[in-house]
Amino acid sequence: MTKLSVNVNKIATLRNARGGNVPDLLKVATDLEGFGAQGITIHPRPDERHIRYQDARDLKKIVKSEFNIEGNPVQKFIDLVLEVKPEQVTLVPDSVDAITSNAGWDTIKHKEFLTDVINTFKNAGIRTSIFVDANTKIIDGAKAVGTDRIELYTESYATGYFLNKENAIKPFIEAAKRANELGLGINAGHDLSLDNIQFFAQNIPNLLEVSIGHALISEALYLGLDNAVNMYLHRLK
Ligand SMILES: CC(=O)[C@@H](O)[C@H](O)COP(=O)(O)O
Numbered sequence: 001m002t003k004l005s006v007n008v009n010k011i012a013t014l015r016n017a018r019g020g021n022v023p024d025l026l027k028v029a030t031d032l033e034g035f036g037a038q039g040i041t042i043h044p045r046p047d048e049r050h051i052r053y054q055d056a057r058d059l060k061k062i063v064k065s066e067f068n069i070e071g072n073p074v075q076k077f078i079d080l081v082l083e084v085k086p087e088q089v090t091l092v093p094d095s096v097d098a099i100t101s102n103a104g105w106d107t108i109k110h111k112e113f114l115t116d117v118i119n120t121f122k123n124a125g126i127r128t129s130i131f132v133d134a135n136t137k138i139i140d141g142a143k144a145v146g147t148d149r150i151e152l153y154t155e156s157y158a159t160g161y162f163l164n165k166e167n168a169i170k171p172f173i174e175a176a177k178r179a180n181e182l183g184l185g186i187n188a189g190h191d192l193s194l195d196n197i198q199f200f201a202q203n204i205p206n207l208l209e210v211s212i213g214h215a216l217i218s219e220a221l222y223l224g225l226d227n228a229v230n231m232y233l234h235r236l237k
């Protein structure tokens, strides 16, 4: 079964727009779990434009499902993750000024750095995942740096889905096949939506987890959070 982890960055974006506590991020996270979400994901960015570092500490106290913290492992992020100790940390190579994540790791070029950071987190008992493109050489490199899992960066799948979904998913099937051969766990995320999730989950063997934020929160404006979560769970069965 593929777990659904809901990324609550957009709830924090909305809250920060007025500077108060509406919507209440902690209540939303608890309610999402009540609706069936099997994980909560956050991606604090250095400018704290949505998730604040304090949110990570506060969420840790109330999240009962799997807590996943994503981000670029700059020292401030590493310190936060080691303090909060989520179940999973996902390393993402995003630049400070990126609007959103826009690339996976070059696991060959950054082999030494990734090996070092992954060791630090694994020694602290935190499962590691690294954000990667669907490329078999990069997956081989992911194995070499010692990560427990990879998170497949699905933007190209989501963009290609409406043009030709068979073509769009091909590299992801290849990448997943290699990851399975190497014993790497497989997560996926970025621009997954109610439109494209079922085809993805049906075609990727041993897909352990998807983290979804932007589309799910947008869809919930029409459907409500409870319905949106349950529609994803139904498509992931
Ligand atoms: C790694 C990934 O794809 C997501 O975490 C995405 O980057 C969400 O971040 P934003 O909400 O800042 O776009």
Ligand SMILES: NCC(=O)COP(=O)(O)O
Binding pocket: 007, 041, 043, 070, 151, 188, 189, 190, 191, 192, 211, 212, 213, 214, 215, 216
């Ligand atoms: N890791 C991907 C994630 O958390 C959510 O990405 P998106 O659904 O907001 O594109």
